[in-house]
Amino acid sequence: MPDQIKIAIAGFGSVASTLIKGLQFYKSSTEGLWHPKLAGFDITDVVVTDIYDIDPSKVGKKVSVVSDYKVDSDLIIQPGILEDPISHNFAQTGGVKSTSYQDMVSSLKKRNPDFLINLISSGMDKSGEKYSKAALEAGCSFFNATSSKTVNDQTRSAFSSKGLMILGDDLMSQFGGTAFHRGMMEFITHRGIKIEKAYQLDVGGNKDTQNTMAEEIREKKRKIKTESISVEIPYPFKSTAGTTEYAEQLGNSRVSKRIFGLYNRDGFVS
Numbered sequence: 001m002p003d004q005i006k007i008a009i010a011g012f013g014s015v016a017s018t019l020i021k022g023l024q025f026y027k028s029s030t031e032g033l034w035h036p037k038l039a040g041f042d043i044t045d046v047v048v049t050d051i052y053d054i055d056p057s058k059v060g061k062k063v064s065v066v067s068d069y070k071v072d073s074d075l076i077i078q079p080g081i082l083e084d085p086i087s088h089n090f091a092q093t094g095g096v097k098s099t100s101y102q103d104m105v106s107s108l109k110k111r112n113p114d115f116l117i118n119l120i121s122s123g124m125d126k127s128g129e130k131y132s133k134a135a136l137e138a139g140c141s142f143f144n145a146t147s148s149k150t151v152n153d154q155t156r157s158a159f160s161s162k163g164l165m166i167l168g169d170d171l172m173s174q175f176g177g178t179a180f181h182r183g184m185m186e187f188i189t190h191r192g193i194k195i196e197k198a199y200q201l202d203v204g205g206n207k208d209t210q211n212t213m214a215e216e217i218r219e220k221k222r223k224i225k226t227e228s229i230s231v232e233i234p235y236p237f238k239s240t241a242g243t244t245e246y247a248e249q250l251g252n253s254r255v256s257k258r259i260f261g262l263y264n265r266d267g268f269v270s
């Protein structure tokens with residue numbers, strides 16, 4: 001068994017920076033960490049080896065000097081790959097800085113991470129797919145933390161035939177809107193109440209929420225979040241969950257509102 005898990009990250013935004021800060025923060029104390037030990041590894045065994053992005057204001061710079069995130073690391077952000085049309089935001093702020101698929105594969109082969117984690121912007125489906133291909137070709141496992149559909153029977157068997165893993169899709173925070181919503185539904189069901197309908201409406205102020213405002217991306221994410229929430233309940237009910245609005249003044253925080261329509265044997269409860 002290796003003594004470290006080396007990870008490379010595609011997309012240095014709010015989640016990637018929080019991940020790196022978390023790895024540093026929990027080195028001194030694991031209090032509050034959900035799984036201090038996993039499969040024999042602890043947090044000090046996880047090492048970030050490489051970071052890729054396409055934002056020209058980040059590529060070529062040290063992680064520590066990229067504004068907003070305040071991450072203490074000397075890693076230099078390398079150019080990633082781009083297969084999707086660039087979003088309105090990128091077009092407005094001077095385009096992208098990317099590299100070729102072959103260069104990406106060579107970089108992964110040279111650096112040899114155990115995992116490539118996909119944390120690129122929402123809606124970049126083709127780029128995410130290309131990153132998974134590059135990981136497969138380079139011989140590293142892949143974790144798709146975005147809501148783009150990447151993991152299916154075909155990709156699973158392609159990775160496992162090479163002794164690699166593909167994980168995803170999407171990720172759920174330890175205590176975010178989706179985790180809380182699912183927990184509430186479990187509790188309601190456990191108390192013998194039937195859920196007739198449920199909504200989770202999120203308003204956020206970060207860049208990813210802004211990207212999600214594009215109608216096509218919003219629809220796709222809503223479908224995935226709705227499915228992920230409905231999975232808790234063993235019967236069909238009307239459910240909607242997803243990002244509803246971008247409010248810049250919220251910055252990196254998010255406000256999540258949940259509404260349930262509940263019934264018991266006597267009729268409507270709330």
Ligand SMILES: NC(=O)c1ccc[n+]([C@@H]2O[C@H](COP(=O)([O-])OP(=O)(O)OC[C@H]3O[C@@H](n4cnc5c(N)ncnc54)[C@H](O)[C@@H]3O)[C@@H](O)[C@H]2O)c1
Binds near residue numbers: 054123170
């Ligand atoms: N914030 C959450 O709680 C949460 C939860 C689950 C999933 N996610 C997903 O994680 C992803 C990242 O979220 P975030 O809040 O960090 O977003 P973000 O907008 O802060 O960061 C995304 C980064 O990806 C970069 N990027 C875009 N296309 C790229 C490409 N082709 N190659 C390399 N880099 C690229 C952007 O330049 C940006 O720096 C999103 O897809 C989001 O849906 C986030």
